[in-house]
Amino acid sequence: MDDNVQNIVVLAHLSSLQKSVAFVSSFTRNLGFDSRRLSEIELCVEEVLVNIFNYAYPGESGEVEISCRSGPEGTLTIEIVDSGIPFNILSSDDPDISASIDERHIGGLGIYFVKQLMDRVEYRRENNKNILSMINNSTDMSRPVDK
Amino acid sequence: MEINKKKEKDVLVVSVSGRIDAVTAPDFEKNLSESIGDGEKTFLIKMNQLEYISSAGLRSILAIAKVLKTREGKMVFSELHGPVKDVFKISGFGSIFTIYDTEEDALKQC
Numbered sequence: 429m430d431d432n433v434q435n436i437v438v439l440a441h442l443s444s445l446q447k448s449v450a451f452v453s454s455f456t457r458n459l460g461f462d463s464r465r466l467s468e469i470e471l472c473v474e475e476v477l478v479n480i481f482n483y484a485y486p487g488e489s490g491e492v493e494i495s496c497r498s499g500p501e502g503t504l505t506i507e508i509v510d511s512g513i514p515f516n517i518l519s520s521d522d523p524d525i526s527a528s529i530d531e532r533h534i535g536g537l538g539i540y541f542v543k544q545l546m547d548r549v550e551y552r553r554e555n556n557k558n559i560l561s562m563i564n565n566s567t568d569m570s571r572p573v574d575k
Numbered sequence: 576m577e578i579n580k581k582k583e584k585d586v587l588v589v590s591v592s593g594r595i596d597a598v599t600a601p602d603f604e605k606n607l608s609e610s611i612g613d614g615e616k617t618f619l620i621k622m623n624q625l626e627y628i629s630s631a632g633l634r635s636i637l638a639i640a641k642v643l644k645t646r647e648g649k650m651v652f653s654e655l656h657g658p659v660k661d662v663f664k665i666s667g668f669g670s671i672f673t674i675y676d677t678e679e680d681a682l683k684q685c
Contacts (some may be wrong), residue, residue, distance in 0.1 A: 445598055467627060467658035474629045478597045525667030529640050537666055538630035544665055 435495035440481050440510060448494055449473055452506060455496040459504055460566065468545045469506070472562055475538030476508050476517070484512025484558070502566030509559050516551045517542065517560065578606050586685045587615045588678065592624030595632030604635035611639070616648030619681045623654035628662050636668070653681045 436451050438444035452473045480492055493509040523536040548563040576599040579590045595603050640650045653675040663669040675681035
């Protein structure tokens with residue numbers, strides 16, 4: 429399969445969420461990922477975007493670029509780029525998922541999903557931009573989620 | 576996202592369908608908060624038609640559950656499936672909440 433790339437640029441605002449997820453979803457569906465994997469990918473895209481919408485541009489507006497690329501053997505790379513404050517999601521602490529209702533804090537759960545569900549996640553800071561790549565193997569190579 | 580409610584004895588059965596994402600989660604939370612305001616204490620959240628939930632939805636569930644706990648109420652779930660079940664599992668919500676296979680089972684226990 430030849431490399432195929434598509435991208436969109438959206439306002440870093442919650443109102444861009446559904447459009448952005450639909451964009452990734454439609455690209456991913458065409459690569460033949462199954463519906464379960466599709467949902468996991470949608471989830472991770474939402475979590476990364478909402479984090480950017482909420483924290484990347486405090487007190488000002490900004491943009492987010494989302495690109496999807498299909499590589500050899502059906503590999504899917506989703507790259508999410510913002511020009512906001514530096515933030516490496518991979519450096520954040522995992523939440524305590526065994527805490528009771530009273531003790532439970534919700535923070536960090538979205539990022540935890542991304543770390544758990546994507547085959548590979550890479551972060552780099554380049555030209556004052558946060559660049560996050562989520563790389564997934566094609567459906568046949570995906571590992572089952574059973575944790 | 577769509578929410579339908581019915582009362583079964585003392586239990587408010589809340590059927591939620593579609594997607595609970597960062598956009599719809601505040602509506603879900605508001606809707607359930609209103610029922611708490613009306614004096615409801617026991618909630619069964621029926622998820623057989625829920626296709627998707629993100630951490631924003633879990634945040635709303637946790638917020639509601641915490642309020643209910645202070646009022647000696649509770650929130651249980653039934654019929655989780657597919658991606659929603661996976662999200663509950665990965666987040667640990669599957670262990671902190673009681674989840675039933677069917678509405679009937681849940682109502683018997685509530």
